[in-house]
Amino acid sequence: MNFDISIIIVNYNTKDYLLNCVNSIFESRCRGSFEVIVVDNNSCDNSIKLIEENNSKVDIIKNDNNLGFSKAVNMGLKKSLGKYVCVLNPDTVLNINSLEILFDYMEKEIDVACVSPKIINSDGTFQISCKRSLPKIKNSFFKLTAIDRLFPNSIFFSSYNLLYLDEDISHQVEVISGACMFIRRKTFESVGYFDESFFLYGEDIDYCHRMSDLKMKVVYYPSSKVTHFKGVSAQSRPYEVISEFHNSMIKYYNKYQSKYPFWRFFKIFIVSIIIMKKYLSYFIHLLRNRIN
Numbered sequence: 001m002n003f004d005i006s007i008i009i010v011n012y013n014t015k016d017y018l019l020n021c022v023n024s025i026f027e028s029r030c031r032g033s034f035e036v037i038v039v040d041n042n043s044c045d046n047s048i049k050l051i052e053e054n055n056s057k058v059d060i061i062k063n064d065n066n067l068g069f070s071k072a073v074n075m076g077l078k079k080s081l082g083k084y085v086c087v088l089n090p091d092t093v094l095n096i097n098s099l100e101i102l103f104d105y106m107e108k109e110i111d112v113a114c115v116s117p118k119i120i121n122s123d124g125t126f127q128i129s130c131k132r133s134l135p136k137i138k139n140s141f142f143k144l145t146a147i148d149r150l151f152p153n154s155i156f157f158s159s160y161n162l163l164y165l166d167e168d169i170s171h172q173v174e175v176i177s178g179a180c181m182f183i184r185r186k187t188f189e190s191v192g193y194f195d196e197s198f199f200l201y202g203e204d205i206d207y208c209h210r211m212s213d214l215k216m217k218v219v220y221y222p223s224s225k226v227t228h229f230k231g232v233s234a235q236s237r238p239y240e241v242i243s244e245f246h247n248s249m250i251k252y253y254n255k256y257q258s259k260y261p262f263w264r265f266f267k268i269f270i271v272s273i274i275i276m277k278k279y280l281s282y283f284i285h286l287l288r289n290r291i292n
Contacts, residue, residue, distance in 0.1 A: 004032030005103060006082030010072040011048065012041040014090040017229055019050045022058060024093045030100040035059060037079055038090075039072040047090075068199035069178075077193060082185065089179040091229040092119075101224035102182040109219070113187040113211055116176030118167065118222035122229050128161040131220040132175035134209055135160070135252065137266050144273045173220045174212055178204030179228045190214060195255075202248030209256060246278035 007025055011018050018038070025036055039061045040048050051058050061075055073087055084106055086099070098117055105115060119130040133139055139160035142148045151157035153164050165171055181204065191210050194203050211218055250271055253260075257267070 003035045003080075003082040005030070005034040005084045005086055005099065006076075006080030007034055007036045007086045007088055007099075008073060008076035008080060009036070009038045009088050009090050010041065010069050010076070011038055011043055011090045012066060013043045013045040013047060015045045015047040015050065018047045018090040019054060021088065021090050021092050021094075022051060022055055025088075025099070026055065026057070027096065028094050028099045029097050030103060032100075032103045034099070035080070035082060037061065037076045039063065039076045041066040041068070041072055068196065069201075070194040070198050070203045071196045073203075074193040074196065077188060084185060085183045085188065087178065087181040087183065089228060092179055093227045093229075095225045095227075098224045098226055102221070105221055105224075106182065106184060111217055112184070112219050113216035114176065114181055114183045114208075115219045115221050116182065117180055117224035117226045118220075119177055119179055119226050119228045122227060126167050127177070127179075127228055127230065128163065130177040130179070131162050131165065131167075131171060131173045132205075133159050133162060134174045134212060135205065135249075137260055137262055137270070140270060141273075144270070144277060168222050170219060170221050170223070173218055175205050175208040176218055176220060177228075179230075180226045181207075187211065187216065191216070198248055198251065200244040200248070202252050205252060206255070243278065246274050249274050 009018070009021065022036060022038070025034070036057065037059045038048070038051060041063050042065050048060060048062065051060065059079070061079065063072065063075075067075075077085060084103065086102070102115055102117060106112060109115075116130055119127040121127050135143075139148075142157050143160040148158040148160055148163060155164055158164055162171070162173060191207065191214065195206050198206055208218055253267070253270065257264070
C-alpha cells in the first residue's frame with residue numbers, strides 16, 4: 001500500500017513527548033493518507049512501550065544501539081512508502097491542520113522540493129532556527145559572537161537566522177529546521193539519504209546544502225504551525241549533546257570548505273570560537289545544576 005505522506009520520527013528517551021507527538025498526528029485533519037514510522041535508538045524510558053500500548057497503527061523500528069539521528073532517519077526512509085516524507089522530531093506537537101496545510105501546499109507548488117512550517121517554542125515564541133541561510137564565514141561569525149542579536153533588522157549582520165524577515169510571511173530560504181521537514185519523494189531520489197557522518201545536529205543544514213547545490217527550492221511556510229519542545233532528548237545526556245552540537249559545526253565546515261574560498265585563512269579562528277563556546281556551554285550547564 002502506498003501513502004500520500006510518510007511521517008518519520010527518530011526517538012531517543014522522549015517518553016510522554018513522543019506519545020503527545022503521535023497523538024497530534026492522528027488527531028490532525030488531512031485529506032491525504034499517511035503512515036507513521038518511529039525509529040527508536042535503544043531508548044530506556046518506556047517511550048516505545050507507551051506507543052505500543054496506545055497506538056497500534058504506528059510502525060516501530062527498534063535499534064539495539066543509539067545509531068544517531070541521520071542513520072535512523074535513513075532506516076525510516078528506506079521503509080517509507082509516501083509520496084511525501086515528513087521528518088518530525090518526537091518533541092513536537094502538530095496543530096490540528098498543520099499536516100493538511102503542508103500537503104496541500106506541496107500538491108499545488110510542484111516546483112518546491114521541501115517545505116517547513118512555522119515552528120514555535122512551548123511558550124509561544126518564534127523558534128528562529130526554522131528559517132536560515134547556509135553557514136558562511138561572515139554570517140557564522142556574527143552568529144557565534146551573537147552580534148546578529150544586536151542588529152536583528154540588519155541584512156548584513158543577521159543573515160544567518162534571517163531575523164530581518166517577517167516570521168508570518170512565506171519565504172524561499174536556504175535552510176530549514178530538522179524538527180519538521182516536509183520533503184517531496186522525488187527530492188530524495190535526486191539528493192539521496194541523510195549524511196550518516198552527522199550523528200546528531202547539522203544533518204538538516206547539510207541536507208539543505210545538498211538541495212541548494214541542485215538548485216532545488218526550499219520554502220518556509222508559516223501558515224502551518226508546529227510546537228517544538230526543544231532539546232528534550234538531550235536532557236538525559238547533556239554533555240554528550242553539547243559536544244555533538246559543536247562538533248557538527250566543525251564537521252560541516254570541513255565537508256564544505258572547498259566552497260568557501262577564504263576558509264583556510266579563517267579556519268583556526270572560527271574553530272577556536274566554536275571550541276570556546278562548547279566549553280562555555282559545559283560550564284553554564286554545570287553552574288545551573290549547582291544552583292538548582
